[in-house]
Amino acid sequence: MKTNSELKALYQNCRLGLEIEEHRVTATGHLSQTPYPGHFGSRQSHPYFQSDFGESQSELVTGVFTSTQALMQQLTALQTIWRQALPAGEQIWPFSMPPNLTENEQHHIREHFGRPAYQAYRDYLKTHYALSQSLTTGVHVNFSLPATLDLPVAAHNALYFKIAQSFVSYRWLLTYLFGASPNAAPSHLSALSSALKAPVRSIRNSQFGFTNAVTETIPYTSLAAHVQALDHAVTQGDLYSPHEFYGPVRLKGPAAISDLLTQPIDHLECRVLDLDPFSANGIDQTTVEFLRLLLVFGSQQPAKTAAELAQMQQWNRDVALEHPLSSSQFAAPAEQVLAQLATFAQQIDAPAAAQAVANMQQRARHPALTPSARIITTAANWQALGCQLGQQHQHTALQQTWLEVWQAQQIPPAVQQLLALAYRRGITVVAWQATTGTLTLAYQGQQAHFSATTQGLYPLTSVQGDQPELEQQLQAAFQTLPPLDCTTNPAAD
The missing domain is CATH 3.30.590.20 (Creatine Kinase; Chain A, domain 2)
Incomplete structure (x- = not known):
């Protein structure tokens, strides 16, 4: 125990x-x-x-x-x-x-x-x-x-x-x-x-x-x-x-x-x-x-x-x-288990979990x-x-801007479209360091760092449309990355 x-x-x-x-x-x-x-x-x-x-x-x-x-x-x-x-x-x-x-x-x-x-x-x-x-x-x-x-x-x-x-x-x-x-x-x-x-x-x-x-x-x-x-x-x-x-x-x-x-x-x-x-x-x-x-x-x-x-x-x-x-x-045993979980959440000081359990208790009843x-x-x-x-x-997704998606993570607009492009292209997002303004990406064992302070580097507010300069930066950082307009080789799938 x-x-x-x-x-x-x-x-x-x-x-x-x-x-x-x-x-x-x-x-x-x-x-x-x-x-x-x-x-x-x-x-x-x-x-x-x-x-x-x-x-x-x-x-x-x-x-x-x-x-x-x-x-x-x-x-x-x-x-x-x-x-x-x-x-x-x-x-x-x-x-x-x-x-x-x-x-x-x-x-x-x-x-x-x-x-x-x-x-x-x-x-x-x-x-x-x-x-x-x-x-x-x-x-x-x-x-x-x-x-x-x-x-x-x-x-x-x-x-x-x-x-x-x-x-x-x-x-x-x-x-x-x-x-x-x-x-x-x-x-x-x-x-x-x-x-x-x-x-x-x-x-x-x-x-x-x-x-x-x-x-x-x-x-x-x-x-x-x-x-x-x-x-x-x-x-x-x-x-x-x-x-x-x-x-x-x-x-x-x-x-x-x-x-x-x-x-x-x-x-x-x-x-x-x-x-x-x-x-x-x-x-x-x-x-x-x-x-x-x-x-x-x-x-x-x-x-x-x-x-x-x-x-x-x-x-x-x-x-x-x-x-x-x-x-x-099985409503009675469900209530018993949820009561045990509520107590457990209090024991480990987990307020978000405690609220989730309270919501589930309402569903059980x-x-x-x-x-x-x-x-x-x-x-x-x-x-x-x-x-x-x-x-x-x-409809909600088509109206969504990255400022709305990532605002809680303090990711500035200057980074958001590059981040979205990396996700789509299959480049692993390693970390975003808000204190240094650094985005770390990885592809096929290679890491690259991008600074959010470079002037004019990331002009973006919405996901709609890829900025060519962003793709060029990824191609320069990861030289084995296939070109954006390259169709997928079916044999590779």
Whole structure:
């Protein structure tokens, strides 16, 4: 048991990152059939912008931060850059469940893919999963222990697994609080159960969602049991690779699965969140604050038995299929857990987390405040709502200036457009030092520093349009950077 000061340090210095999966769609809610924007560079190496199973299925990846505010500011910047780069008439689909797909659209998705390096795995997925399942999107939260926490490998990995196991055991609560996939399109429902005729809390987190039979057999009872079962499933060909393990938490680190027992785990990838359609970012800061607290809280929880984990897994299945407006059958244990989290937030002096818990307590007491309930009460047709929300978020992004995005970080207008261009071009933003007015960027192992005090260097107020002189500066600093007008080499993706 750690002291309150040690837990406070763990909470303040742990690092979080986000991966947001989302689809490009037309204004009428059809998946985009335009190619992936080539001017963003190769998806194989881009640190911020990737794509997934479908060419319309983009993935925005943030860096890792100890500050929740800085994390959300970067996510806002990435979402703004991505939306402003979309062709006219396109927007982002706000839901995890894809829109309805006609036969012609399904054929187009199957036949068009621009990442040769991943073609074999994609072909495998096409033969093993319904198309709509592979097109389901969500939010991944990446959690890392503090960089200054120096533990032997065994203790380091044991702490990571303890947090992972605790997180898995509370999945049912997260499905209640953040479930946002109450409906599915007809093209998706045709492959699912009649149990989904009425709205539910989260199709994605149910047994009809983003999972597979093998994943359900990989235990979280102990690190050794988890690693051995996952390694066996891949070795025997039951899973194509660790990428096909769709469990609620992935242990990320060494390339070889078995090395997770002897080499340090790098981070946890928590994979249970639906997209929040009411947030332009797909997730809001209150949710991130709550998850940060829950993960650190897990470091103090006792180990769960196989029976307890099986019970919690069944609870999640039950919660996922409850009607969004009904009181959960697990309302009492939800209140108990949230009360414990409220006490924990006070113990470690985390006011932002305490406020997030208070907000979640209101959701626990009032189901109408949950995302799925808000979806079904806002509009009778959820796909029409998706078009409406997508249009609203797109309009906001097109009106956004970088002064609004980065004003809290004290980034002067003289730096903002260069920063936006670096994000788009796949140049890693290392740091902005407000005290010295220095922006540090990195590309392919090389670092370069840009001063905000150079007169006339960064004339900008809005993201609209790239200033040629900024691109020239990047080309001069990073000589291996492909020219801006160079189309992406498909083989490099």
